[in-house]
Amino acid sequence: MKVICAGIQKTGTKSVAEALRILGYEVHDVFQQYFYEEELWKKLLSNRITKEDYVEAFKDVDAVTDFPASVVWEEILKAFPDSKVILTLRSSEDEWYSSVKKHYEVAYNLIKVGWNDTLYTILTYLAGPLNRDFTNFTILFMNNAFGTRFPWGIAPEPILRSRYRQHNMYVRSRCPPRQLLIYNVKDGWGPLCEFLGVSVPDAPFPMKNVASSFVKEVTSNRGENDSGFSARSHKELVLRVSLFVVSLIVLLLYLICYLI
Template sequence: MKIICAGLQKTGTKTIAEALRILGYNVHDVFEQFYHEKELWDKILNNTVTVKDYQRILENVDAMTDFPAIGVWEQIYEAFPDAKVILMVRSSEDEWVKSVLKQREVANEYLIIQNDLFRHFRMHFITGPLAFAFHKIETAFTIASLGVPRMHGKPLPEAFLRSRYRQHNSYVKSICPKEKLLIYNVKDGWEPLCKFLDKDVPEKSFPVVNVRGEMTRQVICNRWKYDCGFQKIVLKQTYIRVGILLSICVAFIAYLIHIFTSLVQ
C-alpha cells in the first residue's frame, strides 16, 4: 500500500482514483475493494481482523479510495506506516453537503422501492446474494464514515453530515505526520498531487469523474468502465432469479386457469 486516500465520500474519490490510475498506480475503488478484499471487510465486521490481515490482503494494492476503506483508513495506515495519505477536501463544507445530497437525489431516481422491508425482499429474491452482501457492507461502512446508513433512500440529516465532515478532517490532520499528508482539492489538478508523489506531471488533462452523481447512472445502467466483475455477476444472478420468479408466476397462473376451467365444466 503506497497511498491511502482519506477523504470522505463526495470529496473527489472517483477523480482521484482516475488520476492515480493515470500515474500508474493499482487503485482499488469501491467495487474493486468489495470484490477482491471482501474477506477483509467480513473480518472487520466480525471483530476478527488483525494487522497481518490488512498487510496480507492489501499487499498488492497501491492505493485505496472511498468506502469500505475510508471507514478504517487509520487501521490501514497502521498496517502500512510508510504509505502517504491524501485527505481530499471540497472548497467549502456547503459544497460538500450539496454534493452528498445530489448523490442521494440521483440514486433515488433508480430506486423504484425505497421501503427497507421491500428493499430486503428485492435483495434476497431478485438481485441475489452478491448484491445483498454489498448492501450489508455498504450500510456498515457508510455508517462508519458518514454516520448515516446509506447515501440514498430517506432524507439525510445535514447536521450529522456537517459534524462528521468536520470531525473526520480534523482527526486525519491531527494524527498524520505533515510530511506524509497532502490536504488536497481535486480542483487543484496535477501539480500538488504529482509533487507530493514525486511523479512527473502527465501530458494528459486532469480527469473529472462522477460529476453530479453521474457514476451512479453508469453503474446502474452497466456502463461503468471499471467493472471488475461485480456488476456482471449481479446481473447474472438477477436474470436467473427473475427467470425463476416468472416461471413460478406462469405456472401459478396456469394452475389457476386449470382450476377455473374445471369449476366451469
C-alpha cells in the same frame, strides 16, 4: 501500499482513483475492496483484525480510495508507515453536503419501489445475492464513515456536516504533515504529482462520478473499474426476472386449468 486516500465519500474519490490508475498505481476502490479484501473486513467487523492482516491484504496494492479503507486509514498507515496520505476535500462544506444529498436522491430515484415494503422485498429477491451483499456492505461501512445509520434516507444535515468536519480535522491532526496532502481535485495534476514525486501525464485530469453518474452507470450495466460487479449483477437480475416471469405464467396456467 504507497498511497492511502483518507477522504470521506463525495470528495472526489472516484476522480482520484482514476488519476492514480493513469499514473500507474494498482488502485483498490470500493468494489475492489469488496471483492478482494472481503476477509479483512469480516475480521474488522468481528474485532479480530491485526496489523499483520492489513499487511497481508494490501501487500500487492499500491493505493486505496473510498470506504472501507478511508474509515480505517490510520490503521492502514500503521501497517505501512511509509505510505503517503491524501485527504480530499470539496471547495466548501456546502458543496460537499449538496453532493451527498444529490447522491442519495439519484440512488433512491432508481429504487422508488423501495418505499413500499412489499415491492422492495420483490425487488431485493430479483436483484440477487450479489446486490444484497453489496448493499449490506455499503450500509455497514457508509454508516461507520458517516457516524450514524438512517436506512432509506439521508441523515440529518447537521449530523452529516458535523461528521465531515470531524473526519477532516482528525486526519489533519493525526497524520504526519510531511506525509499528508490536503487536496481538491479541481486543482488537477500539479499538486498531486508533486506530492507523489511523479511527472505530470500527458492526459487531462479525470473527473469521475459527476452528479453521482457512477450510480447510474453501475445500475445500467455500464460500470467501469467495478471488478465486474455491474455485469454480474445484471446477469443475476436477468436470470431472476426470467424465472419470476416463468413462475407467474405457470401459476396463471394452473389457475386457469383449475378454474375450468
